Amino acid sequence: MRLPAMTANTAKSFMNNVDHVPLRLVDPELWRIPGSGWPEATALKVTAGAWTHLQSPQPDKVEVAWARTILDVQRNHGATVLLSPNGWVSEANATVALRNAMKWVHQSREIVGDTPLWVNLTLDSRWLSDRTLRNILMNEIVESNERDWYLRFYWPEVPTRYGQVLDETILAGYKMLARDCTLEDKRLYLPNTALTGWIATALGAAGFSTGQSWPEQAFARQKIIAIKREGPPPAPIPRVFDSTVLHTMDYNEFERIRHLPDYKEYPTRFLEEIDADGHTPELAGLHYVAAVGNLTARLNDKRPNVVAYQRARKGQKFVDGLSAPDRLSGINRPLHLPLWMNLLK
Structure with a gap:
């Protein structure tokens, strides 16, 4: 469940309908917070802005109370597996940025104990396509005691809406990351990847997510479409x-x-x-x-x-x-x- 896309009432109703499902994720999507570093993190729309956890920036240093708030909002909305309270991880000064992100993971593990927890990071696709960045990420995965990694990668613009990634370096990055995670007995989950995630799963990832809408199928830079100022808008393509x-x-x-x-x-x-x-x-x-x-x-x-x-x-x-x-x-x-x-x- 992508929390910022729902009102509190919709989230409650949705979770009541799936409470029989053993694996339930409630994604707080902290990368949406304005100023988080995500290139499209601008002012929140009304629905997302109503969620308290998105109304202020993530603290620069680890704060137990803030981490607990993000974990609790997941529990309170029916999550059976918790996602670490992490947002965007910058590729600038990558080693330090990733190390700081992992501090939130370590604090979260102290809070939740043996409760299932997945490392939740949002990164640019260059962490896949750039060998240096990919090695930094993989080294952190290997050295960590955490087994489950929920990694969302921000793609460049996809040429065709509802299409797939065509950048061969990104695809090769997915392959190498999936292979290395398998070799290291780590489980890799790839949200918002559609059939690109299906291919990564065939190559060793533990799973992926998709959905009915385009944003659920691709976490990608959006194509800017000029809107006609006169006449009716073009009919959507079925x-x-x-x-x-x-x-x-x-x-x-x-x-x-x-x-x-x-x-x-x-x-x-x-x-x-x-x-x-x-x-x-x-x-x-x-x-x-x-x-x-x-x-x-x-x-x-x-x-x-x-x-x-x-x-x-x-x-x-x-x-x-x-x-x-x-x-x-x-x-x-x-x-x-x-x-x-x-x-x-």
Whole structure:
């Protein structure tokens, strides 16, 4: 549960509906605090600003009372696993910044004792793509007594909304981090990563998070779109996730290609509802979550990287086999598939 995105009443209602789920995270998202260092940490919107824990900056030095407040807000809203009270970790003077962040983790461990606690850090993607930064991070992970690491990386702008990271250095960083965590018996969780997180999980990460909305699928710099000053705004593009090419595309394009030869259907109950009653963003979002859940379940295999490679290869084979008139173009092209195949080999 991403706390700042909800009102207190919505958060309570949501958690009441999932209180049977054994693993429940309540993310305070401290990187949102204005002045935290996150490049987009500007004035909070009304819903986020109503949360007391986001109304003042995190203290420069560790304060037991402040740490306890952040841990308590998670407990009070139904968390079964606590996230350390950490926000943005700057890549400038990285060793010192990470060491200071870990002081909050150590204090939190003293407060919670044996209660499950995950190290919760928010970092720029350069901590993945830059070898020096990645080594600093990995050294801290190896030297720490903490086993579970909940790491959110701020991506550069993703070219296609609801698309995937196309920066090969970032993808390689995920691979190396996932591999090293596996070797060191550390569990790596990657929030807000969508299918990029699915690939990282196939490569050794313990898990990832995604959701129906774009901000839940990608923690990334947002493209600035010029708004027309005259006339009505353009109609939103109806989108749907296609499990064959592992890509979210224009719904009309999806309807066209699903009837072509060699296309394989991966139905969900929500896609069946769309077929019966028509497309809605809500149903399309639920279909996406269900489809990604199915993909993730497939990774329960001795060689999950091979499973993911085979799915990516099948998707690319279908794309390559399309005749000239049927080829995918623009936002519908799954440009990430070749990158994934190279990564998974």
